[in-house]
Amino acid sequence: MRSLSALELLNIWEWGHNQPSWSKAMRLLTTACPEVSVDMLTQLSIGQRDAMLLTLREWTFGSQLASQTTCPNCGEPLELNFNVADVRMVSPQLEPVEKFSLSLAEYQVSFRLPNSLDMMAIATHKQPETAQQLLLERCILAAAHNSENLSLHQLPSHMIDAVMAEMTRIDPQANVPLDTSCPACSHEWQLVFDIVSYFWSEINAWAYRILRDVHTLAAAYGWRESDILTMSPRRRQLYLEMVVNR
Numbered sequence: 001m002r003s004l005s006a007l008e009l010l011n012i013w014e015w016g017h018n019q020p021s022w023s024k025a026m027r028l029l030t031t032a033c034p035e036v037s038v039d040m041l042t043q044l045s046i047g048q049r050d051a052m053l054l055t056l057r058e059w060t061f062g063s064q065l066a067s068q069t070t071c072p073n074c075g076e077p078l079e080l081n082f083n084v085a086d087v088r089m090v091s092p093q094l095e096p097v098e099k100f101s102l103s104l105a106e107y108q109v110s111f112r113l114p115n116s117l118d119m120m121a122i123a124t125h126k127q128p129e130t131a132q133q134l135l136l137e138r139c140i141l142a143a144a145h146n147s148e149n150l151s152l153h154q155l156p157s158h159m160i161d162a163v164m165a166e167m168t169r170i171d172p173q174a175n176v177p178l179d180t181s182c183p184a185c186s187h188e189w190q191l192v193f194d195i196v197s198y199f200w201s202e203i204n205a206w207a208y209r210i211l212r213d214v215h216t217l218a219a220a221y222g223w224r225e226s227d228i229l230t231m232s233p234r235r236r237q238l239y240l241e242m243v244v245n246r
């Protein structure tokens with residue numbers, strides 16, 4: 001994996017308008033990892049995908065993260081500041097697809113972890129229950145009770161819950177809790193950190209900023225967009241200051 005250039009990031013941003021989350025994530029990774037096949041990337045577990053996206057985000061915008069939220073107890077608006085290390089559960093690595101199994105009492109289930117192909121398959125289902133059912137149908141490979149094969153519908157709900165808990169345990173980066181507390185009322189709760197939506201909203205804000213800078217420099221000097229984008233941020237910033245201060 002390598003970092004993305006300003007031009008690549010801007011192209012991804014332009015393309016990603018109205019794209020679903022899984023698709024944005026995949027486009028970022030396929031651009032940053034030209035040495036890895038698209039098949040391999042789409043079959044990464046969501047946690048592995050997100051571990052790579054977190055690294056890419058760190059290379060793009062640094063290791064500090066900031067977010068706004070509102071205290072669910074007293075309504076106080078809060079600014080959250082945290083670090084990549086706070087939301088890093090595993091190191092990024094390209095792992096082959098694995099099968100897992102879970103045995104509880106007389107039940108046995110074999111399953112795999114959800115990946116981007118699963119996210120694509122469930123993306124059109126707006127009802128969370130339908131989407132979750134479809135996800136389980138795709139990821140549960142076999143189920144049995146006392147060695148007798150069962151369909152997903154025959155599995156008791158406590159077994160389904162246990163499989164989902166096991167998926168979260170094995171793939172912790174897919175579900176990152178962020179401990180939060182309110183300085184006004186001391187209420188404590190957990191947010192879920194979603195690297196795809198977080199990174200995308202930053203890319204969006206960055207794109208507006210850089211297009212404004214391109215506009216200012218192109219209007220002042222007549223330079224081409226591609227030349228302005230390939231400048232180092234420092235050089236671009238100095239030219240901008242000269243335009244503003246002249």
Ligand SMILES: [Zn+2]
Nearest residue numbers: 071074182185
């Ligand atoms: Zn509060």
